[in-house]
Amino acid sequence: MAHQVDFSYCAEQGTFDHAISTLSRSRTLILDCEGLDIGMQGGALSLICLGTVDAHAIFVFDVLMLRDNSVNVNPLLRLLLREEVTKVTWDGRMDFLEIQDTYGVEMTGVLDLQLAEVMSREGVRKEGEKQRIIRLASRYFGFQVIKNNRDLYDGIHIVLGMTNCLKDNKLGDGVAKDPEVVAMHRANGSALWLERPLSKQLLRYAATDIYLISLLLEDFNQRGWVNAENFNELRLHSQRYVAMFQDGGRLDPGNVFQKGPLIMLSEIVAKAEEAKHKCSGCGRRKPIYCFETRYANAEMQRMPRCRVCTVIAMKRQLPPNDDWMYVFDVDT
Ligand SMILES: [Zn+2]
Structure with missing residues (x-):
């Protein structure tokens, strides 16, 4: 049987206080949010999940229940605002927008592993132009299309989804995302995150993402994709990456250009x-x-x-x- 991820559900003052006091002792936290179309116009936040670096402790904050129970979530927001506490995300762009719009605070101290993977290609892995084109072509455009108009693709990189990155690096076996929940998402979208009470299955699904990000972080550390030398630079660029939509606010679901798998690194380091x-x-x-x-x-x-x-x-x-x-x- 697949290994199940343990977590604590925080919906009232007691569990909230306990979570904050545990998380406050960690200099590195793993973060992921769930909700209805988070970061998009018409979206709504449901859960903020935070884990300690090795995912020994994972807390699922139910922000809707906390609000109903009149719990002041400022101690949680303060953790998100503390620059010296690194928040590790996998594509934290939507999480950043959702938190900004819901609470009026800009999360700082982010280390985004989706960006770190892209930056490691030219950096630590010494990949050249050829590999960049192969990635773009094989994963998205096809070779002929790029060949016909090579300059247009200059400096454009394709980012990986978390599931693909786990697969590429042979991680997370037996702890993969719950296929039933994935199917529910596919059939009905993300509105299921606004229902209460949330099933244990959904809560565990949310917590599992924290565990999977912790595996990626450990793996990236071992490979040197995240290392002592590039750490500060990665954090700086991660911050710009997750804040890239900040000025325009929530994304327009009708705009096909806003959210996609393509980025220009030079824009992020500009x-x-x-x-x-x-x-x-x-x-x-x-x-x-x-x-x-x-x-x-x-x-x-x-x-x-x-x-x-x-x-x-x-x-x-x-x-x-x-x-x-x-x-x-x-x-x-
Ligand atoms: Zn554009």
């Missing part, structure tokens, strides 16, 4: 003072090298959509970019 230009696809402001550019009458022009949105539009056979537009120093 300097804050760099001029940014608004993409007509994803709506985010990005540095000029994220766009196709050309010169006309000695003036620079760019495409309205960033290159990531351009290749997504091609992949989805959506209408192409509008015409070239002039680039002004101060973009509106």
Whole structure:
């Protein structure tokens, strides 16, 4: 029988206080949220799950029940705000947005393993351009499409989902995500997280993600993908990664460009003072090298959509970019 993950359910003052006092002793916490379409417009938070670094202790905070029981969750939010306490996430972008919108606080001190995996490719693993293209082609676009328009894909990386990364690294055997819950998600979406009482099965599913992230962290440490030398840099970039949608707030479920498996690393490591230009696809402001550019009458022009949105539009056979537009120093 598959190994079952142990966890503590926190829905009232006593269990809440106990969880906070245990978690406060850890300098590294693993974090994952569950809810209805978290980070999206119309979404709602249900659970905040936090574990100690080796997942010895996993706490599932039921934020809806805590609210009903008039428990002040500020001690929990304070942990999320403490810079010196590292919060380890796997794609924490939606968690960040959901927490920001629900509580008005910006989580800090994040280490995002999805980003760490991407950064380890060129960094620790010394992968080159060839491997980047192979990943993009075999997992998403196909080789011919990229070959036809190579420059368009420059600097674009594909991120992995947690399940794929566990599979690639042969981790989590026997503790995989509960297939019944995965099927429920597929059939009915994520509204099941708002029902009360939540079944033990759903709570365990949420806690299992914490355990799986802890396996990935341990594995990344062993491989040196996360190490003492790159730790601070990874945290800095992770913070920018999870906050990348911060300015626009919750994502629009009708916008196919906003959420996807493609990122430009150079955008995440870009300097804050760099001029940014608004993409007509994803709506985010990005540095000029994220766009196709050309010169006309000695003036620079760019495409309205960033290159990531351009290749997504091609992949989805959506209408192409509008015409070239002039680039002004101060973009509106
Ligand atoms: Zn875009």
